[in-house]
Amino acid sequence: MILVWMVFLGGPLEDLWSGRLGTAATVWGSAGLAVFVAVYSGLVFRHTSSPLPSRSVHALLALLFALACALPPTVGQDWLVLFVYVAVASGAVLPVARATWGVGASVLALAVIGTGFGTRPWWGAWTAFAIPAVLGGFALMSARKTVRTMRELRRARAVVAELAANEERLRLARDLHDLLGHSLSLITLKSELAGRMLPARPEDAAAQVADIERVSRQALADVREAVSGYRRPTLAVELAGARTALETAGIAADLPGGAPSVPLGPEAEGALAWALREAVTNVVRHSGARRCTVALGAGEAATWHLTVTDDGTGPSGAGAGNGLSGLRERLALVDGTLTTSAGPDGGFTLRAAVPSLP
Known part of the structure; x- marks a missing residue:
């Protein structure tokens, strides 16, 4: 979506390629445009993948705004298109409240410079760039908000899945404790009792061992029943x-x-x-x-x-x-x-x- 806006650079590039500008204007325009595109691309693509510090964001936006204000009066009216990129960058990297002010400032500066600081009519050629600036800025604000919402939804979904898995583990642990706690305690006690009865009372020890076998079988049956309940299909x-x-x-x-x-x-x-x-x-x-x-x-x-x-x-x-x-x-x-x-x-x-x- 950000790359689509690069088509608006056709006017400035045509000015530089046509040779209509003087040598000084061509050098100044080429250098300014190269810096502008580099700063714009670095700011927007870098910030959307990994956010930059707030101070760096505002400094780079200020540089873009300064170049957009300096190039059109010295090179030509077609360079007013740079304000479209300033508005788009504001919508892409600033919070909603600040982005609104950034888009508004870009459109206002576009109008002031486009009318020659009031010396030309207010309905001149600059109005062709005002609508893309407004639409581009607010479109990027909306896109950024959508992406942020999707990321929050993914994080919330991951948290819900983790909580559900933890709850299931706790339920399984609780059920197994309820099933096996008493049985294993009884098996331990009867094993100790059978050990004390040997070798003096082998008949009583054998009875304890038989009880141990019965309790073990019942515990195994309880576990199988619980596990089958967990695995029951629908x-x-x-x-x-x-x-x-x-x-x-x-x-x-x-x-x-x-x-x-x-x-x-x-x-x-x-x-x-x-x-x-x-x-x-x-x-x-x-x-x-x-x-x-x-x-x-x-x-x-x-x-x-x-x-x-x-x-x-x-x-x-x-x-x-x-x-x-x-x-x-x-x-x-x-x-x-x-x-x-x-x-x-x-x-x-x-x-x-x-x-x-x-």
């Missing part, structure tokens, strides 16, 4: 993953749009989500299908059904694999059922049903 996540997997495999996907609202408990929804994952995995790996359709809906007897149909090669005839067997067992834990069959026009159909909430 239908919304699995539908999004299924769409991506099918599209990546070049299979046309016909899936419900948006996040589904289903009257299911977390265990039942997790079982259906596992069924969807297994079905889509089989379609991608084994079916050779060109289209896959996924449907969710209420069934009879207060149930909720998931149906996955493809137009592939159909059942292999080798019986249910380990994935379908495990899926059937997982559905049975929530009183669900799993049925598979050939599709109406070939292919394969998987239908999972779970009880819905009353």
Whole structure:
């Protein structure tokens, strides 16, 4: 956006190239323009990537403003365009309040010098540069504010993500402490007691060891249950993953749009989500299908059904694999059922049903 404004240097460059200026004016104009462009480019590009100290910014802007005031009266009216660059630089590097004053000062100086300090009409050629100066200055102010807002949003998003991760770690630590604190303390006490009972009371020590085994098994079961709860999938996540997997495999996907609202408990929804994952995995790996359709809906007897149909090669005839067997067992834990069959026009159909909430 800043580079676009360089096209306005066509007038000064034409003056220098045409030879209309005298030798002294050409040398002065060339040197002044070179310094102006160098200062402008260094200020704007350097400051937008890594902010300069406030004192340096104001000093460089003052130098630009001084060159813009000195060159037009001594070289020509086309050099009034330099005030456009002063306005753009003000909008790019100054805070909003100061940038407004900077743009206003540039336009005022442009008007004063453009009219020959009041000796020429106020509607002269200088007005051709006033509008770009105002528009350029305020456009850069808006762009700078937008960039600053985007940076703040990125920082806020990163902080929110970090807080969410910390909260999840704390929750996991709290749950594991609640699950294992009592069990591990009991195992430690019983281990010490069993050690004191040996070798004089081996029968009592064996009973303590049996209790240790029972408590350990219960603690392991509690941890597995907690971890499975953390890993429980949802239908919304699995539908999004299924769409991506099918599209990546070049299979046309016909899936419900948006996040589904289903009257299911977390265990039942997790079982259906596992069924969807297994079905889509089989379609991608084994079916050779060109289209896959996924449907969710209420069934009879207060149930909720998931149906996955493809137009592939159909059942292999080798019986249910380990994935379908495990899926059937997982559905049975929530009183669900799993049925598979050939599709109406070939292919394969998987239908999972779970009880819905009353």
